[in-house]
Amino acid sequence: MPNNNVLIIGAGGAGLVAALHAKAKGANVRVISKEYPTRAQTCMAQGGINAALGNAGEDSVADHIANTLKSAHGIANEDAIKLLCSEAPNAVTWLDSIGVCFSRTQESKIAQRTLGGASAPRACYAQDYTGLKILHTLYDRCLAQNIEMLNERFLLEIHTHEKDNKSCVSGVSVLNIRSGEVEFYESSSVIIATGGYSRVYDKFSTNSKASTGDGVMVAMRAGARVSDMEFVQFHPTALKNSSILISESARGAGGYLLNSQGERFTNELAPRDEVSRAINDEMLKGEEIFLDIRHLGEEFIDEELPQERKLAKLYENLDPVNELIPIKPVAHYTMGGIEVDKNSQTCVEGLFAAGECANHRVHGANRLGGNSLLELIVFGKQAGESAAEYAFKNSDAIKNVNNSRVILELDKYTNEIDFYKIKESLGELFYKDVGISRDEKTLAQTLVKVESYIQDLPKMGVTDKSKSYNTNLIEFLEFKNTLELSRLILIAAISRQESRGAHFRSDYPNENEKFSMHTIIDKDGVVS
């Protein structure tokens, strides 16, 4: 007998949207998160969510599709993009209907602004707190629906069983961070919504320290495939010292990028890959780069970009109303992720994925600003509904798991090498050699280095032997995931001997039709 259980791992935007839609279909929903839901990466999204509403200037779904396709550089699924863009107005209307506090126009419509690569002001926003306000409203909605949310549990393994020669999901084991106990949750239908892996770049990333790609790596170990791992988006404007994000909306509103001579050197509103490369070229010439929003005026900055002013004051000790903001591009979003089909299902039956951890092939080689919050809503819904339908047809397979091999293995680790040092080196190495510009030689050298780190894992480990709330252990498990993901990024980046979108190879600076395809990797290496 099916018991209609849907289990969701991850409680950011995608996870909570999936939960609401699975519940609306009649499923019993449980959400498990390694933090608390409102602490997810989604809260850091500032700029907005795209929908061709035409509230601030003429726009159309066709233009949204065209802009997204262009930015994807030929490796996107056109049907998926059509779905994303045509569902966008409904997605925003739904968010409005559940209480998201969007900024408004004088005509009482949802306000919209222009982000890079967009032909119209298309991003609906709530000051520069768009992600925060969306995430908290989704959380409130989940409370209203009485959805069970279990906090502070770290994903260890996805368990599967064979049925009719197919690999099917049985459930997951997690480490209860508070108690230190391994817990098993059975379900025939599981959604992974654990976010991206930009923290491979460690402190050269705008992301939360939690964006370690756990779900991507764990799903892969369970038999799922990943794709397009080489496409990592570098956001052009992070604060120089702290890598903290300054929203693209600052440039959308008319902000300039200047070099040390005070000269503009690029179109500030080109897609992020182009702007980041232009900045990188200047930096290689020895220039320092600044964001200039002084001419926007104090009133405008306080109304539209209040968070940016606060962040610049706190982390760079300067007031952008009167001063230039020193910036650098850092890793911001990972286009690659878990391969899914048109129902958001992976190649493991009953295992679904949505959000940044998944690759719905809508961003291709370079995501447009404002399309990631949109992706959470559109594909979160698809995953939630598909997982519910799957659960109605399949019963849970009872499987007893007493302990996790992930934890048991660690007992043998000798802790001779300090993994925090390796984590830092890996971030620096990746920023330098697997960053905005790459080439065969350095990629190959980095792969050798990463493989030696992987070899050395048993010589690493944890100092803290406490059971309760062992963050030393959690950080090591996260590091292990990022380290293994970094190998996949390298394999994919080496195999793509061309430049496309965010993947720029100085030894192959042009796009090559031959590589107009996705890089798909399974447990055994590159498949295609």
Add this chain to the structure above:
Amino acid sequence: MKISIQREEVISYELADADITLLSALNEIKHNQDNTLTYASGCRSGVCGSCSMRVNGKEVLACSYKVQDGDFIEPLKNVPLIRDLVVDMDKAYSFNAIAKAWQKSDSNGVMLSPENEKMNELQSDCILCGSCYSACPVYSVNSEFIGPFSLTRVWKYVSDKRESDEAEKIEIIQNNGIWDCTLCNECTLVCPQDISSKADIEKLRSKSAMAGYTDPNFANSFGGFGGPSFDGSPVF
């Protein structure tokens, strides 16, 4: 510089003098001096609410506070301690559900003007860091008090034109809610997002009075009606 941290016992750590956030200092200690130091963090930019703690008795976000020589770091108060600087937020968060701090039903075609949006723009900046519960003297003696951030959230939804049933929300907060607050303003002083739950509570009191509820503490039943509220945002 030297800072001390309340763990099972107070432990002092030496750090190089630098213009850094407390969170950077904690990371420095954890990675280079003591791997067992335990604290929560996430976005490191003041928006996820993970790293709230107390410095010299006052609630701060570790990522938004510049550490000073001699600082004394403690976990939040009034919430169960898990380990070192990590506390269990489940109970505090449960007040959002108790207070039904959500929009009762989906709205359909309600148009909001910029003025309507301003009614709760600030309140919807809340990051649920819990600093206000830690600082609240009422919550410290009444563990059933629907505390500051939940009451702010109730005001957020009650003040929203899209809410179709404000009566139910106003009713719920009559007990262990708005009238238990002493208006001491501690919550306002510690909020990293400059939200004043005290002001929101006053506005909810006005709404309640209009709905026919009275202050069970007679002495407080005058005033609080009309006029600009504490934080200057409009009441109706």
